[in-house]
Amino acid sequence: MDLDLYLSEYDRGNLTIGAIASHSALDVFDGAVEEGFPTLAICQRGRERTYTEFFRARREGGEVVRGMVDDAIVLGRFRDVMTEEMQRALRARNTIFIPNRSFSSYVPVEDIEERFMVPLFGSRNMLRVEERGEKRDYYWLLERAGLPFPERVEPEEIDELTIIKLHHAEKKLERGFFTATSCEEYRRKADLLLRQGVITEEALANARIERYIIGPVFNFDFFHSPIEDRDSRIELLGIDWRFESSLDGHVRLPAPQQMSLPEGQMVPEYTVVGHNSATLRESLLEKVFPLAERFVEATKEHYAPGIIGPFCLQTCVDKDMNFYIYDVAPRIGGGTNVHMSVGHPYGNALWRRPMSTGRRIAMEIRRAAEQDRLGEICT
Incomplete structure (x- = not known):
């Protein structure tokens, strides 16, 4: 992609911020509005009303007084954003596209890398590190960076609590995770989930089995600015954690009730x-900050120019206060909507105003446009 050519044709004073209408798009659009940008949601038919109706923007006197989605394009499928017609339409609006996990899940990563001819905010070449089975995945990167992550084991080596990571058979973009403390328990639970249709033999064969870190989960929402010339280029904006179904329902049950569940509800x-x-x-x-610093340096070495903009290091903390990174998002994290509008606690304190991840992205785009440095934050 000739990024410089496309950016040279853009009106830097009339940029639009666009994203696939899913995942963290509301945070992106809210932040864009706060920084004065028009917004464009790329929707999939049947999933559009959140954006076309309930959060539709209304402007009075040029100011947004309600909502945050200025315009929406409804497609048959998210992947239709890859058509030449759609890409021309995006460029005609001077769109800076913000990748989220839905974008790289519904559109093949190879197509994003080679065929998506729209300036993308962030690290286009790093989206593939999330792909399971990718040789140079985020575990590979964490190892190169010397960062702590849970030890991988084989089924026969299971001698303490482990988690088995694989895709769900029916909910293609969801998890079919389960835990086991022995090889026998692993095989028993795997057999049960196979019979229930929750997982497949192929997914099980390619699953990652790793030691389970017992402790709270903290997902650190960082931001790396390549155009910051005075202060730290690494910012901790906020921290989030997840609600998971049906796990969170299980942990609210008394132990005797958990033990009496029927087979279909047991796992x-x-x-x-x-x-x-x-x-x-x-x-x-x-x-925490050294984790981010080492991660950023490793991305510069192995995925030049390195991570740009938001990234999320998802961690567990053990009883000795050691952090282990169990997942990495090389783009805006999935939990940032919790800080939408009100901002992240740390981001607010750092910037002395409400600063969500979405707003921080928009602020970076605005600063880069004003300094004629869009080529340093887009790929």
Whole structure:
């Protein structure tokens, strides 16, 4: 993609911020409105009303007084954004496209890398590190960075609590995770989930089995600015954690009730259905920033020019206050809607105004446009 050519044709004073209408799009659009940008939602038919009706923007005197979605294009499928006609339409609106996980889930990563001829905010070449089975995935990157992550084991090596990570058979974009403390339990639960149609033999054969870190989950929403010339280029904006179904329903049951569940309800599922906000004990922040620094440096070395904009390091903290990174999002995280409009606690304190991830993205685009540096934040 000739990024410089496309950006040279853009009216930098009339940019639009666009995204696939799913995942974290509301945060992106809300932040864009706060920074004065028009917004464009790329919707899929049957899933559009959130954006075309309920959060539709209304402007009075040029100011948005309600909602945050200025315009929406409804397609038959999300992947139809790849048509030449759609890409021309996006460029005609001077669109800077914000990738989220829905974009890289519904559109093949190879197509995003090679055929999506629209300036993309962030690290286009890093989206593939989330793909299961990818040789240079985020575990590979974490290892190169010397960052802590849960140890991988084989079924025969299971001698303590482990988590088995694989895709759900029917909910293609969701998880079919389960836990086991022995090889026998692993085989028993796997057989049960296979019979229930929750997982497949192929997914099980390619599953990652890793030691389960017992402790709270903290998803750190970071931002890396390549155009920041005075202060730290790494910012901690906020922290979130997940609500998962049916797991969270299971943990609210008394132990005797859990033990008496019928076979079909015995093994919980780990489908993310929502998020909440968190803060971290201040003394532990000293351990967190080095994780981000080492991650950023590793991305520069192995995925030049490195991570741009938002990224999320998803961690567990054990009883000895050691952090383990169990997942990485090389783009806006899925939990940032919890900070929409009100901003992230740390981002607000840093910037002295409400600063969500969506607004921080829009602010970076505005600053880059004003400084004629869009080529440094888009790929």
